Amino acid sequence: MGAYRSTGEFQRDQRYITTRITADGRDGYPVEPGRYRLVVSRACPWASRAIIVRELLGLQDVLSMGVCGPTHDQRSWTFDLDPGGRDPVLGIERIQDAYFARFPGYERGITVPCVVDVTTGQVVTNDYAQLTLDLSTEWAQYHRPGAPQLYPxxxxxxxxxxxxxxxxxxxxxxxxxxxxxxxxxxxxxxxxxxxxxxxxxxxxxxxxxxxxxxxxxxxxxxxxxxxxxxxxxxxxxxxxxxxxxxxxxxxxxxxxxxxxxxxxxxxxxxxxxxxxxxxxxxxxxxxxxxxxxxxxxxxxxxxxxxxxx
Missing domain, CATH: 1.20.1050.10 (Glutathione S-transferase Yfyf (Class Pi); Chain A, domain 2)
Structure with missing residues (x-):
């Protein structure tokens, strides 16, 4: 999550995967209904942002969501809420599997929320701040009628x-x-x-x-x-x-x-x-x-x- 400065001040690790899913696919990941899975935990405030924005914009049918349990160990969040402890779409027990699928030996924080490419099983991004902004802007063509403009x-x-x-x-x-x-x-x-x-x-x-x-x-x-x-x-x-x-x-x-x-x-x-x-x-x-x-x-x-x- 973070480290301490010599002053005892908590310093958050903000080294995220900054790949973006965009309408033009400039990072290699175009917006595409059904292709991606948002992975969250309802315990996490950063993940809760993505859950709320997905709901407000009506993206449930185009962006599926996997929910990890409320606790985790040093390795990563787990899908312990699902039958058999395995995400029914991604087929994995730990979200770290999606991180390692793209970045073997990944050493930064294995965090939620993240978005996984279902076609490859690889994590695309865990940049939570940009993720919700992109849901408002890059995914606009799939918003529900009357959806709020959260980032006009x-x-x-x-x-x-x-x-x-x-x-x-x-x-x-x-x-x-x-x-x-x-x-x-x-x-x-x-x-x-x-x-x-x-x-x-x-x-x-x-x-x-x-x-x-x-x-x-x-x-x-x-x-x-x-x-x-x-x-x-x-x-x-x-x-x-x-x-x-x-x-x-x-x-x-x-x-x-x-x-x-x-x-x-x-x-x-x-x-x-x-x-x-x-x-x-x-x-x-x-x-x-x-x-x-x-x-x-x-x-x-x-x-x-x-x-x-």
Whole structure:
């Protein structure tokens, strides 16, 4: 996942396979219905982005999806949810098999989400940030009627700007707090995280969505961290100044998204909690998974529809 600087600061390994699937096939992988399989885990926030975007855009019939279980060992994620522990389309037990099929001896992170070429069994990309943008742009001809424009050209500069600070301070910020190796590194990450959450609360107090008055990629990326906040980040990662439920604007905003088709119906809180508490034994040596928090509040009414959109 990452390493530590001498200061004790967590540093995420961001060396991904940057091959792209495009409409013109310039990297050797043209957009083609049925050719590719998106591999995810519902536990992983980075994979959850791809699950949500695929649902919102209506790409289920052209891009199949394999789901790994919530836990993994040092080797890789496994298809332990499927009969016989084997993906029914790819025929493999571990996603590492698709990585090694293209790159024998692959030494970087074997991560989800990734996209596998079904015709060869080889991984194409695990560049999660570009992957969802390409689903919005390169796969446009296969979007469902009325699908949202999650990355419209006239808003891309602002979306990119918001995504950059949200990734640095929130999406990755919770990890920088949770995996900090020193008190100083933890304190810095903690302060940065909650300063950005305060900034987001102020921004969202007068608008329903983050950018341009419409649902965009920026909302998807923030949501996958917010939906995990009380279940894992507040306790497990020591991000405990406030719970999400104690931040009125962000809690209302998160419920609005959760209740939007394609968001909450893709979330599995059991998988989320099991992943963080069972896999991160350096933080939680016992592997005991907490029974809380009470998650019934996600279905409570919100007031976001009254804001400008």
């Amino acid at each position: 050209e006239h808003l891309r500069a602002e979306i990119d700007e918001v995504n950059d600070v949200v990734f640095r301070d929130v999406n990755n910020g919770v990890y920088r707090a949770g995996f900090a190796g020193t008190q100083e590194a933890y304190s810095a990450a903690y302060e940065r995280l909650f300063a950005r959450l305060d900034w987001l609360s102020q921004r969202l107090s007068t608008r329903r969505y983050l950018v341009g008055g419409q649902l965009t990629e920026a909302d998807v990326r923030l949501f996958t961290t917010l939906v995990r906040f009380d279940a894992v980040y507040h306790g497990h990662f020591k991000c405990n100044r406030h719970k999400l439920t104690e931040l009125p604007v962000l809690w209302d905003y998160a419920r609005d998204l959760f209740q939007t088709p394609g968001f909450g119906d893709t979330v599995n809180f059991e998988h989320i909690k099991r992943h963080y508490y069972e896999v991160h034994r350096d933080i939680n040596p016992s592997g005991v998974v907490p029974l809380g928090p009470d998650l019934s509040g996600w279905d409570l009414p919100h007031t976001r529809a009254d804001l400008p959109s």
